[in-house]
Amino acid sequence: MKIVCIGSGNVATHMAIAFKEVGAEIIQVWSQNFRNAEILAAFTQAQPINNWNDLDRTADCYLIAVKDDAIAMVAEHLKGVKGVVIHTSGATALQTLSIVGHRYGVLYPLQTFSKSKAVDLKQVPLCIEGDSAETLEKVSVIAHLLSPLVSVVSTERRQILHLAAVFACNFSNHLYALSSAILEQHQLKFDLLKPLIAETAEKIKSSAPSSVQTGPAVRGDDETMKKHLALLDESPSLQAIYKILSKSIKSNNL
């Protein structure tokens, strides 16, 4: 399995390294920024490129992991390549790749990737799609190299998954960040909250999140909420977030 990795960000890095680890060959890493291509290429013993004329057009798979709005532009350069062209975006339609003609698909890893932390892809659900049954079969084989948790998911349903992931992951992480900022402002350590954050995430492995909601809003403890809003008096944006989320919890509008 010869793969060209297009992109050098968080997703590209984690996936290229994971493919390498399961025995696939990363033959080239393309990045607009040649220095970034070099770094990931060094990790994967690949050739770094940033000129489309240097692209090896005989690979089995072209893995696109660039910003969503650059996918169409990248696809322009992949017309007529031999292998299957796959993007890894949650939000981008399969048809964005139709410009390559045929053999195009999606392999969306439902996970958050930061360069500083290893992720075990074997435990990550992978959502796949293909322009034909034949392509889907190819994408499935490629996906199964990384994880057994492979599901065929249409563009429409993948976009819903991605939206849900923004709520569950991106927004939660931002709440951790706000929480950390509140503590820091009062010279309190974020470490104190770490067991609580771990337990909150742990709980929903076995219970529906709405069934284990705790805190002043779900208890209808208006006095405590008033105190909290007073403590946030100098942060109107935090007050607004506190109000809208408390209101949403109280309304139980699920």
Next chain:
Amino acid sequence: MKIVCIGSGNVATHMAIAFKEVGAEIIQVWSQNFRNAEILAAFTQAQPINNWNDLDRTADCYLIAVKDDAIAMVAEHLKGVKGVVIHTSGATALQTLSIVGHRYGVLYPLQTFSKSKAVDLKQVPLCIEGDSAETLEKVSVIAHLLSPLVSVVSTERRQILHLAAVFACNFSNHLYALSSAILEQHQLKFDLLKPLIAETAEKIKSSAPSSVQTGPAVRGDDETMKKHLALLDESPSLQAIYKILSKSIKSNNL
């Protein structure tokens, strides 16, 4: 160590059982609802009561784990008891207990408790306070029965911790619930998001949350955010939450 447990909710249940497990004796469980008192009393081999005249006034510790707005009322009934009177609330001032005269304190477990899930209190940070050095010493001894992670924290700082915990825990859990609701509406399984939620919480054990923020808002991916808002067209309250949190992430107002 003889303890009277006042309350029968999530916190009362977890703490009474944990005290029992480390060899303390729960002599009575008070609850406004006698049936609830009976249930927790059965777990802890205690006497269930719901009449203040039945209160044993000779215990070493009166542990108050009731709704915040009921703490002052409970304290009224504890005037002149022999032992130390302790509330477990994050948001309630130590002085709310001053009505009992002396020997009153706070033991606030920085954790989320649901009856359906066991919690290892040994890993939970406990924030303590006392009306005098002597009481503080007593509260400290009691707290150390449960966990080595005991810190003396003033009412003011405890209230900040509690506020930060609402952001990091209660609000995050609600985002999980919203995410689950979005998926359910489209017949998609919440299970698919569980590895992502686990990883999001895991990441911040070793990295500052703001440094590992991912998603369309931090990337400035306006097209994807527009698509997400369109998908939420029939849920104005979810749209509002999406907008306010994305704006907060983009402004990086930490």
